Amino acid sequence: MNDLTRRQREIFDFLRDNYERFAYPPTLDALCAALGMASRGSLYKHIMALIAAGLVEPFTGNKQGGIRLTAQAQRDYAACEHSLPFVGKIAAGKPIEALENVNYMAVPEVLKSDKPCYVLQVQGDSMVEAGIFDGDWVIIEQRSYADNGEIVVALIERSEATLKYIEQSTDKVLLIPANSNMTAMTYRPEQVEIQGVLIGQMRSYRSH
Amino acid sequence: MNDLTRRQREIFDFLRDNYERFAYPPTLDALCAALGMASRGSLYKHIMALIAAGLVEPFTGNKQGGIRLTAQAQRDYAACEHSLPFVGKIAAGKPIEALENVNYMAVPEVLKSDKPCYVLQVQGDSMVEAGIFDGDWVIIEQRSYADNGEIVVALIERSEATLKYIEQSTDKVLLIPANSNMTAMTYRPEQVEIQGVLIGQMRSYRSH
DNA sequence: TAGTTATGTTCTCTTTTTGTTCTCTTTTTG
DNA sequence: CAAAAAGAGAACAAAAAGAGAACATAACTA
Structure with a gap:
């Protein structure tokens, strides 16, 4: 969890703090737009790192698509933020x-x-x-x-x-x-x- | 219940949030119009998925058709539990x-x-x-x-x-x-x- | 009664979305 | 400067969404 780059940390924080702003789990494109990024492929790499860190639900077997926080990540957030x-x-x-x-x-x-x-x-x-x-x-x-x-x-x-x-x-x-x-x-x-x-x-x- | 696609969930949310707007349980055509869709057949697929998920009652069998929410659906599917x-x-x-x-x-x-x-x-x-x-x-x-x-x-x-x-x-x-x-x-x-x-x-x- | 309409059901085909993988460029950092 | 990180953008495949035709059937109508 600590081997995140600064940008990856930044993206995770954004995701955690703004998660309710999205009506539905955001797609890569939606997150790109929200972050002001132009390239889906670039964001993809970061999300993969977050998945590896266990902060984001893997895409495979995730039929509904979209980026979802891990139950763990959500609980931590709920306990302290909400x-x-x-x-x-x-x-x-x-x-x-x-x-x-x-x-x-x-x-x-x-x-x-x-x-x-x-x-x-x-x-x-x-x-x-x-x-x-x-x-x-x-x-x-x-x-x-x-x-x-x-x-x-x-x-x-x-x-x-x-x-x-x-x-x-x-x-x-x-x-x-x-x-x-x-x-x-x-x-x-x-x-x-x-x-x-x-x-x-x-x-x-x-x-x- | 969680294996809905984004669009399916969107449609369910629309149904739940606007249900009182319909005088009677809406037909496929009525829902199409309300959603701005042009094809009944396309909507049909989504509704079938909602039925399979237990969120919506089938319309056949009833004298008057129309899509109704299951009792369980209302309470269990808020945008966020809290x-x-x-x-x-x-x-x-x-x-x-x-x-x-x-x-x-x-x-x-x-x-x-x-x-x-x-x-x-x-x-x-x-x-x-x-x-x-x-x-x-x-x-x-x-x-x-x-x-x-x-x-x-x-x-x-x-x-x-x-x-x-x-x-x-x-x-x-x-x-x-x-x-x-x-x-x-x-x-x-x-x-x-x-x-x-x-x-x-x-x-x-x-x-x- | 015969026809019309409304509504659900099943198809096929096309378009759009979305995850994925590349390569190349730019920026940051030690 | 060199390595790492970040980003742009093209290309691709699979999934999802959508259009629209065709059909079935029950209800309603003239």
């Missing part, structure tokens, strides 16, 4: 209950960012008026700072994790629920550690 | 604005069902109190019936599509918004056609 780790649940008042076996969830592109993200399941009703319900999944971008008005995962006193609106000033931090029955809490900056910022949310209506 | 077709936007007061080039969105398993589903983007605030906001994506299970209390995609008078809670009795149908500023509408059963039921919802906090 899916996000499902870390656990976040309940108001308790630290994040981490899962031992990290699962991965497929998440639509539009709900992700280009920075590292993970998924949490919400427990509690502290954000209902922001449209985040008990049982929803939230996609969190991992970072330690936030703008005022963003919804953040905050760790309070190194022990309680919670999902709230944040308002920061020089001497204090406000964590504001979206629920008329609850009140905002005020902390000193050193009591609150931002663990991530909400960038996406998902809900299932089936499970009851 | 993806659902993104059909368009749904706004209160207008029919679903269909997209020409159907995109597919990766969707987590937990938001899907084993029946055919598609994705719509919500326009308008009629469901805010149910936690469904303007711009959210909703996952719809395609079916023509619903239980009372479910959130449905309803086509009113064959012209307006809308997302609402439904309450049905023998002689009338109520479509109820989740917004205190709006009122429920009452219809006769024949005025309302259920096009699907809400089973999932997604929101991005980035793009605005």
Whole structure:
């Protein structure tokens, strides 16, 4: 797998990253066009190298034609590119209950960012008026700072994790629920550690 | 099931994605026309391959011919296992604005069902109190019936599509918004056609 | 009832697509 | 510079796709 030339690596990466752009497994001609190459024969040599490396399905016995990634190559891609780790649940008042076996969830592109993200399941009703319900999944971008008005995962006193609106000033931090029955809490900056910022949310209506 | 040629798969995808456009299961000639083909005999070969693959029901034996999809076909053959077709936007007061080039969105398993589903983007605030906001994506299970209390995609008078809670009795149908500023509408059963039921919802906090 | 139409089925023939193999040229790299 | 890598492009064979004619038969029509 390491004896690929730079160009072969490049072509494989392109294939891996743009595979869904093709409605069907691309033919040599289609890939040529997508890569801006003019010669099918030249591309053929590279694809043969990728087949030898086990990254691409061999053509022989491949009746439908087209270049297909190996199951292996696809899995690797799915695990890191398409899916996000499902870390656990976040309940108001308790630290994040981490899962031992990290699962991965497929998440639509539009709900992700280009920075590292993970998924949490919400427990509690502290954000209902922001449209985040008990049982929803939230996609969190991992970072330690936030703008005022963003919804953040905050760790309070190194022990309680919670999902709230944040308002920061020089001497204090406000964590504001979206629920008329609850009140905002005020902390000193050193009591609150931002663990991530909400960038996406998902809900299932089936499970009851 | 995988030994389809590219064209065969293309034709199957077309059939699956446009099946509702045909009033009756399409004949070979009708499908020819829809596909822009000139020869019935050529299409026949492809359909035979789809029948052999178990994706399509044979047309003989039935009083009225026509090509119908097998039940299994719908669910098993998405462009990508994890993806659902993104059909368009749904706004209160207008029919679903269909997209020409159907995109597919990766969707987590937990938001899907084993029946055919598609994705719509919500326009308008009629469901805010149910936690469904303007711009959210909703996952719809395609079916023509619903239980009372479910959130449905309803086509009113064959012209307006809308997302609402439904309450049905023998002689009338109520479509109820989740917004205190709006009122429920009452219809006769024949005025309302259920096009699907809400089973999932997604929101991005980035793009605005 | 006889004829017309719609629809599925079977052919043959042609065209297009696609993988494959060459040879030659250009570019990159140590 | 020399070797390796990349590319262009021609040529070829097999597979796939398509056109179109011909036929069968069931349903419908005048």
